[in-house]
Amino acid sequence: MKKVRVRAPATLSNLGPGFDVLGLALDGPYDAVEAEVRDQPGLSLAAAGPFGDRIPLDPAQNVAAYAASRVVGDRGLHLRIEKQIPPGSGLGSSAASSVAAAVAAARAYGLPVTPELLLPIVRDAEALAAGSAHLDNVAPALLGGFVGVVGQDPPEVRRLTFPEGWWLAVVLPAHPVATKEARAILPDQIPRSDAVANLRALTGLLDAAARADLEAFARHLVDRVAYPYRRPLWPFLPTAEAAALGAGALAWSISGSGPAMFGPTDDPGRARAITQAVVEALASAGFGATAYVSRVGTGALDDR
Amino acid sequence: MKKVRVRAPATLSNLGPGFDVLGLALDGPYDAVEAEVRDQPGLSLAAAGPFGDRIPLDPAQNVAAYAASRVVGDRGLHLRIEKQIPPGSGLGSSAASSVAAAVAAARAYGLPVTPELLLPIVRDAEALAAGSAHLDNVAPALLGGFVGVVGQDPPEVRRLTFPEGWWLAVVLPAHPVATKEARAILPDQIPRSDAVANLRALTGLLDAAARADLEAFARHLVDRVAYPYRRPLWPFLPTAEAAALGAGALAWSISGSGPAMFGPTDDPGRARAITQAVVEALASAGFGATAYVSRVGTGALDDR
Numbered sequence: 001m002k003k004v005r006v007r008a009p010a011t012l013s014n015l016g017p018g019f020d021v022l023g024l025a026l027d028g029p030y031d032a033v034e035a036e037v038r039d040q041p042g043l044s045l046a047a048a049g050p051f052g053d054r055i056p057l058d059p060a061q062n063v064a065a066y067a068a069s070r071v072v073g074d075r076g077l078h079l080r081i082e083k084q085i086p087p088g089s090g091l092g093s094s095a096a097s098s099v100a101a102a103v104a105a106a107r108a109y110g111l112p113v114t115p116e117l118l119l120p121i122v123r124d125a126e127a128l129a130a131g132s133a134h135l136d137n138v139a140p141a142l143l144g145g146f147v148g149v150v151g152q153d154p155p156e157v158r159r160l161t162f163p164e165g166w167w168l169a170v171v172l173p174a175h176p177v178a179t180k181e182a183r184a185i186l187p188d189q190i191p192r193s194d195a196v197a198n199l200r201a202l203t204g205l206l207d208a209a210a211r212a213d214l215e216a217f218a219r220h221l222v223d224r225v226a227y228p229y230r231r232p233l234w235p236f237l238p239t240a241e242a243a244a245l246g247a248g249a250l251a252w253s254i255s256g257s258g259p260a261m262f263g264p265t266d267d268p269g270r271a272r273a274i275t276q277a278v279v280e281a282l283a284s285a286g287f288g289a290t291a292y293v294s295r296v297g298t299g300a301l302d303d304r
Numbered sequence: 305m306k307k308v309r310v311r312a313p314a315t316l317s318n319l320g321p322g323f324d325v326l327g328l329a330l331d332g333p334y335d336a337v338e339a340e341v342r343d344q345p346g347l348s349l350a351a352a353g354p355f356g357d358r359i360p361l362d363p364a365q366n367v368a369a370y371a372a373s374r375v376v377g378d379r380g381l382h383l384r385i386e387k388q389i390p391p392g393s394g395l396g397s398s399a400a401s402s403v404a405a406a407v408a409a410a411r412a413y414g415l416p417v418t419p420e421l422l423l424p425i426v427r428d429a430e431a432l433a434a435g436s437a438h439l440d441n442v443a444p445a446l447l448g449g450f451v452g453v454v455g456q457d458p459p460e461v462r463r464l465t466f467p468e469g470w471w472l473a474v475v476l477p478a479h480p481v482a483t484k485e486a487r488a489i490l491p492d493q494i495p496r497s498d499a500v501a502n503l504r505a506l507t508g509l510l511d512a513a514a515r516a517d518l519e520a521f522a523r524h525l526v527d528r529v530a531y532p533y534r535r536p537l538w539p540f541l542p543t544a545e546a547a548a549l550g551a552g553a554l555a556w557s558i559s560g561s562g563p564a565m566f567g568p569t570d571d572p573g574r575a576r577a578i579t580q581a582v583v584e585a586l587a588s589a590g591f592g593a594t595a596y597v598s599r600v601g602t603g604a605l606d607d608r
Contacts, residue, residue, distance in 0.1 A: 204454030
């Protein structure tokens with residue numbers, strides 16, 4: 001029976017001023033999904049990897065299973081999800097599983113694998129996981145790179161320029177944040193001046209990435225649409241930020257709705273020093289943490 | 305006595321989703337300011353041109369005089385303002401006069417002429433004219449091209465990519481809109497979903513301009529931060545929009561707080577057809593109008 005394995009990366013999302021708009025694929029960690037064609041109709045699930053015990057194995061409850069069945073319908077399929085990205089991390093854990101599952105399912109049956117076909121499916125899977133359909137994790141997990149979600153329905157996503165030589169220092173505190181709760185905390189109305197501040201910063205951020213101007217990119221890595229309301233969810237942030245800036249980070253920001261945090265740099269040694277300083281500071285404050293040092297990565301469509 | 309003449313162009317501002325952020329220099333009409341060194345301290349003013357009778361000649365009331373005196377202090381200067389851009393048009397009329405005056409005054413006295421020195425001055429002049437300090441007219445009037453205002457204080461402005469081969473069809477109805485009133489109509493709070501819609505559209509618009517994708521640029525030339533509240537100020541818009549789209553425009557949008565409207569196209573013949581169709585439709589609806597067909601233009605710093 002035909003069996004394929006596809007990896008989809010962790011992703012930074014809500015990147016700076018790009019709330020629900022900007023996402024970036026890391027070059028790890030990854031979730032991997034093995035899809036195997038079965039004679040008997042319907043879908044079965046198994047989980048593996050360090051976080052395999054954190055996801056539901058009932059296909060009706062599992063977003064990767066949802067994505068795969070949207071792709072193959074009633075055809076027989078067994079999915080083995082290798083979970084390397086911690087759930088509730090702010091690093092697009094559910095998005096990576098959905099994307100890997102959708103691509104693996106399509107490839108197992110030789111079905112077309114295009115962004116146009118898959119994005120609406122993984123968008124809807126994300127809506128089940130997060131309580132709202134946002135594409136800023138699934139799009140970079142699928143396409144790789146730095147991605148702008150410029151349309152939601154139908155999905156319209158654009159690869160944006162991101163300097164090859166930049167690195168991301170990423171630290172994930174052991175302090176889960178529930179995406180649905182983080183969304184519920186946001187007010188329906190926000191000050192117009194905050195909206196305009198984000199429009200300004202977004203323009204500055206995209207321009208800085210296109211010019212590979214790290215100093216300007218860091219200065220515009222700010223948000224006033226969601227950040228001010230979610231700050232109470234991130235009690236570790238002031239400690240982490242001080243340590244990161246002290247170790248040479250030019251900015252320190254939240255990914256998704258947290259708890260993952262990151263800072264951009266143009267030097268892998270500095271990226272390691274930043275993550276180390278943040279992990280140590282968090283340990284002193286009583287927070288365990290995991291660190292990743294990453295470049296911008298490729299997406300599931302590139303994994304063949 | 306030394307005498308210099310500097311032109312500064314009309315500008316589109318609040319461009320699509322870029323409220324208070326994106327501006328674009330047209331290649332006409334222009335305001336021109338002639339600055340002449342005088343022995344006697346202080347500033348005197350004269351006005352000329354088709355709209356010379358629409359601006360105050362008391363230096364204490366005139367934004368161009370304000371900008372020039374911030375540049376030269378108490379030194380003697382006579383300014384002759386040649387007003388080609390109608391005030392209250394949404395085409396950056398006061399910005400063009402301030403910018404031309406600041407550059408002309410500096411050149412007349414051989415003072416340094418840099419964006420860093422001049423932007424804070426013309427920003428403050430604009431605040432006097434408009435009731436709030438926005439830079440999306442003065443920055444393109446000074447620098448030319450397509451400009452993003454990514455910082456307000458200190459001013460930080462960036463030249464953004466705009467396709468050389470694109471044209472702007474511009475129509476100005478005879479229906480003045482007071483900038484201060486158009487600003488007062490805006491609510492302090494807006495729906496968060498509207499702010500996010502603008503972040504999406506802004507990302508799409510900048511990406512489309514960088515790729516010279518006119519169809520995508522037109523599709524993202526939308527605004528939900530200011531447009532919905534100002535629509536009552538623009539009774540001529542539905543008529544004009546229908547005529548523009550009927551004549552082949554892919555989008556039809558307001559510049560500044562109006563009444564000027566514009567549509568982008570990649571064909572000068574189509575730009576003329578669009579302006580003609582809009583002017584005729586407005587005439588049938590009882591609105592006089594003036595039309596301009598323009599490429600993206602240069603700024604006052606380039607006028608030597």
